[in-house]
Structure formats: C-alpha cells, structure tokens
Amino acid sequence: MxxxxxxxxxxxxxxxxxxxxxxxxxxxxxxxxxxxxxxxxxxxxxxxxxxxxxxxxxxxxxxxxxxxxxxxxxxxxxxxxxxxxxxxxxxxxxxxxxxxxxxxxxxxxxxxxxxxxxxxxxxxxxxxxxxxxxxxxxxxxxxxxxxxxxxxxxxxxxxxxxxxxxxxxxxxxxxxxxxxxxxQWREKGVAIESLGLSIFPHYGVFAPTRHEYVQLLIDAPLPDACNIAYDIGTGTGLLAIILAQRGVKQVVATDLNPRALDCARENFARLQLSSIQLQQANLFPTDAPLANLIVCNPPWLPAKPSSPLEYAVYDANSTMLRGFLQGAKQYLSDQGEVWLILSDLAEHLQLRSREELLGWFADSGLKVKYRLDTQPKHGRSQDENDSLYAARSAEITSLWCLVSSSYEP
Structure with a gap:
C-alpha cells in the first residue's frame, strides 16, 4: 500500500x-x-x-x-x-x-x-x-x-x-x-464483450481497457489433456478467468503485487470460480505440478516506468519478459505450451527487434509452434495527429504459442 x-x-x-x-x-x-x-x-x-x-x-x-x-x-x-x-x-x-x-x-x-x-x-x-x-x-x-x-x-x-x-x-x-x-472503474467494471462479463480493476492494477487479445485466447486450441495451467502476472485475473471458463481444471495465478492479488481474488469470487488458486510470487509458483499451459501477458514496452502505477506497461530492459522466457521451460510438461501475449509496438518504436525476441525464445530452449495475430482498434491507433501514429497504426498484438525445442507432435 x-x-x-x-x-x-x-x-x-x-x-x-x-x-x-x-x-x-x-x-x-x-x-x-x-x-x-x-x-x-x-x-x-x-x-x-x-x-x-x-x-x-x-x-x-x-x-x-x-x-x-x-x-x-x-x-x-x-x-x-x-x-x-x-x-x-x-x-x-x-x-x-x-x-x-x-x-x-x-x-x-x-x-x-x-x-x-x-x-x-x-x-x-x-x-x-x-x-x-x-x-x-x-x-x-x-x-x-x-x-x-x-x-x-x-x-x-x-x-x-x-x-x-x-x-x-x-x-x-x-x-x-x-x-x-x-x-469508479472498480464500481462499474470494464466490459469484456467477447466473454459477456465485466472485470473490476482496483487502484494500482492495470485495467484491461485494451482487450483485443481476449479473442486470441478464446481461439487458440488448448493443449491435449490440459488439466493444469499457470497465469503469470495475473493482474485483474482476466487470463485465468478465460482458462477456467474454457474448462482447465486447475489454474494457478501468480502476481507479486498484493493489490493485484486482492483484485483477482475479488473477480474470481464474483464469478464463483473455485478452480483458480492465487499465489504471491515473482513469476512462477512454488509447490505446483508441472503445467500443461503457461500464459503470460507481460508489459509490452521495454522502457523504465516513471512511477509504480506504470509497472504493467513498461518493463525496463525487458526484465520480466526475459525472466519469464528463461524460466518457463522448467515448469512445463513435456507436451506443454507457453502462450505469450505480446504487442509488436516496441519493434515499430525501434525499442526491440523481432530478431532479438526470437533469439530470446531460442536461448530459453523454446521454439514457435504457431502465432495468432490481431490488430488493435483503440483510439490512439486511429489518431493521425498522434506523433507516434505511424507506429501505433502498424501495431499487431500476437499470441505466440511456444513449446520446448525438443517438442515433437
């Protein structure tokens, strides 16, 4: 606090x-x-x-x-x-x-x-x-x-x-x-139309006002026998909710921020989702079985946050993203998948290259199985007067499905 x-x-x-x-x-x-x-x-x-x-x-x-x-x-x-x-x-x-x-x-x-x-x-x-x-x-x-x-x-x-x-x-x-x-946000909530529900963010927890990636999580095929999933950096709990509603029997949602844990707990209770376990952790949970699926929606821009309220948007030196990728494989079952939700805005802003991102995948012992893309439609991507319009209008949000380098279908 x-x-x-x-x-x-x-x-x-x-x-x-x-x-x-x-x-x-x-x-x-x-x-x-x-x-x-x-x-x-x-x-x-x-x-x-x-x-x-x-x-x-x-x-x-x-x-x-x-x-x-x-x-x-x-x-x-x-x-x-x-x-x-x-x-x-x-x-x-x-x-x-x-x-x-x-x-x-x-x-x-x-x-x-x-x-x-x-x-x-x-x-x-x-x-x-x-x-x-x-x-x-x-x-x-x-x-x-x-x-x-x-x-x-x-x-x-x-x-x-x-x-x-x-x-x-x-x-x-x-x-x-x-x-x-x-x-006001906490009282009225943020409507997630594709799910037919609202998410209620708390102060200091990033509100999912941009949720074009939700449809990607709905469309991506679940791994075979997907009984255990992790949601890393759960925030409001939105990704964990999607997994639970898609039938994953056990979801472990982690976050380091106590505000986020309280927020996610309240959202889970509203929806009566008892299959989701919350754990305060820096990235991965402890004492949890290997996951069939690990999802993460990290901060998208590799820049230094100017205040604690910006931690969900800016990730200095891509520290969280790289830490997540480096640790994911050891928590993944043999046929498990990693779903990484990431915008390429950083690439259009020349803050990170695609080659650098792919290199981090390979260095972490992961490879791309497939990728689903969607184009954001938020107001700033349509504003030609924005000095960064060229980058914002070209932005693509992707669900990267990653598997172990030794994975064989």
Whole structure:
C-alpha cells in the first residue's frame, strides 16, 4: 500500500494573524519526494500565476472551492499542452537532414527519438501537475468548499490510516483524481464483450481497457489433456478467468503485487470460480505440478516506468519478459505450451527487434509452434495527429504459442 514509509511536508500558514509552522503526512502515487517549497493559493490565483509557480518547482497548497481547484488544474494542463506544442514546432524547424545516413536509419532514429521525447514530456507534465496540492484531515476528509466525500476512494488507493492517529495529509489534486477515477472503474467494471462479463480493476492494477487479445485466447486450441495451467502476472485475473471458463481444471495465478492479488481474488469470487488458486510470487509458483499451459501477458514496452502505477506497461530492459522466457521451460510438461501475449509496438518504436525476441525464445530452449495475430482498434491507433501514429497504426498484438525445442507432435 502507499506510502511504504511515513514522509512529511512542512509549510508556513497565517492562523489568526500568527505565522504558524504546519506539517502533514505526504502521500504520492508516483513516489515523489515531499515538496520543500509550498505556498498557499486560492480561488483568486490566476492560472498563469499557478503555471509559473509550478514550472519553477514551487508546490501550491490550494485553499478554496474544490471544483474551482479542479478547474485550475485543467487550466494548468492546457498551458502545458500549448507550451509542448510550441516546442514541437521549434524542433521541427531545426531538423536538418543528414545526407550520409540512409532514409531507413534516419526514420528509425526519428521514431525512437519521438518515443523518448514523448516520455520525457509526459514525465515533465506529470511533475508540473503534481504541484497543485490539497490537504485532507484525519480520515481523508477535505475542508474545501463543495468537496465531495473522498474517504472511500483514498482508503482504497492509499490504505487505511492508523487508528487513533490525528494527523492530516497532503497529496496532489492529480493523485486524488486518480483515486476517484479508480474507484469508479472498480464500481462499474470494464466490459469484456467477447466473454459477456465485466472485470473490476482496483487502484494500482492495470485495467484491461485494451482487450483485443481476449479473442486470441478464446481461439487458440488448448493443449491435449490440459488439466493444469499457470497465469503469470495475473493482474485483474482476466487470463485465468478465460482458462477456467474454457474448462482447465486447475489454474494457478501468480502476481507479486498484493493489490493485484486482492483484485483477482475479488473477480474470481464474483464469478464463483473455485478452480483458480492465487499465489504471491515473482513469476512462477512454488509447490505446483508441472503445467500443461503457461500464459503470460507481460508489459509490452521495454522502457523504465516513471512511477509504480506504470509497472504493467513498461518493463525496463525487458526484465520480466526475459525472466519469464528463461524460466518457463522448467515448469512445463513435456507436451506443454507457453502462450505469450505480446504487442509488436516496441519493434515499430525501434525499442526491440523481432530478431532479438526470437533469439530470446531460442536461448530459453523454446521454439514457435504457431502465432495468432490481431490488430488493435483503440483510439490512439486511429489518431493521425498522434506523433507516434505511424507506429501505433502498424501495431499487431500476437499470441505466440511456444513449446520446448525438443517438442515433437
């Protein structure tokens, strides 16, 4: 749960005509360090002034109307976007073609650079937006005018505060919005049309809003006598649910994240699936029989996560993917199969090559039995204004069926 250790913020505030040193517990979903410069702002603070302060590294503790504070955050966001757009135009004007380079090399470098530039802009944007703060009293209660009840959403996101401890906490407006949004997802769920059910994600567990791969798992033929399957890195439990509904008698679902285990457990209980066992593990389960089938949907992009909430999307140096491949064979029965769900977006972004991926298969003692493909239809793959449109529009999501190199049908 967040945070792991107690951290505090200090600031000065005028109370009854006296300058008072205040302090509060610091909460940050992105694990940012507590701010050292904090000023008070309210409804009278202009968006330009708030943006200037945030860009200068000053955090702003908001005292005013809750909904006005939310509008101020939106206004800061618009100013960031305008600044980034002007920056892009300036860079485009400075681009000089290098005649010594081939067009293909130039294009691949341009794509990779665009991705890293976009990541830097996203990180900078998140840092600036995180500087608009609000204070919550004991029990996650806000004293801002027209503030909604946020206690349940905060407890789900940041954990129950210690009983009997009377202390307030500071967090960013942006983190509070994330907690409120996660609470809505948890309540209404994510509809998985091809299964005719909904999955209910928890805060900090990747929501399967992109689920084009579900049909691949439905269409892939199960191995003969498939009685035992593993779902590695189960998250919400979606892949384990598909296997159980397809008739696999015993499914072992693992994850290292306690939030994911709680989330998957709740989803299994909703569907009354008693054949799925949950285990907290770094990749593979312990004391489990060899599997006829091992499925895994790892993070798709080999880049460093900028916060704990990005672990399901970004896998620095493909550490999880390579660890999974290297260990899979020893947990697999003789005629067993590995189903790896993976997008090739990393290849289009020049972050990983197809040859590199195939090399990892071979080095792990695995070979490709077959592959099923589907093309994503999410909004960003259709957005021609996206700077990475060329890569996103070419993306293919695949189910790689891998077997031991010694496998014979």
């Amino acid at each position: 967040l945070p792991i250790e107690k951290k505090y913020v200090q600031w000065h505030e005028n109370e009854n005509g006296k300058d008072t040193l205040r302090h509060a517990r610091w909460l940050s979903a992105s694990d940012y360090t507590p701010p050292t410069r904090v000023v008070l702002v309210d409804d009278k603070t202009s968006a330009d002034e708030a943006y200037r302060l945030a860009c200068a590294g000053t955090s702003m503790l908001y005292r005013g109307d809750f909904y006005n504070g939310r509008q101020l955050l939106q206004a800061i966001t618009r100013r960031i976007e305008r600044t980034n757009e002007r920056s892009k135009l300036r860079k485009m004007k400075k681009v000089v073609k290098q005649p010594a380079k081939s067009k293909s090399i130039e294009k691949s470098q341009e794509t990779s650079n665009l991705f890293h530039q976009q990541r830097q802009l996203q990180a900078q944007r998140a840092r600036i937006l995180s500087r608009l703060l609000l204070e919550l009293d004991t029990g996650y209660v806000s004293k801002l005018r027209r503030a909604p009840d946020v206690s349940a959403a905060c407890i789900a996101a940041f954990g129950q505060l210690e009983k009997g401890v009377d202390e307030s906490c500071l967090l960013s407006f942006r983190d509070l919005q994330g907690a409120l949004g996660a609470a």
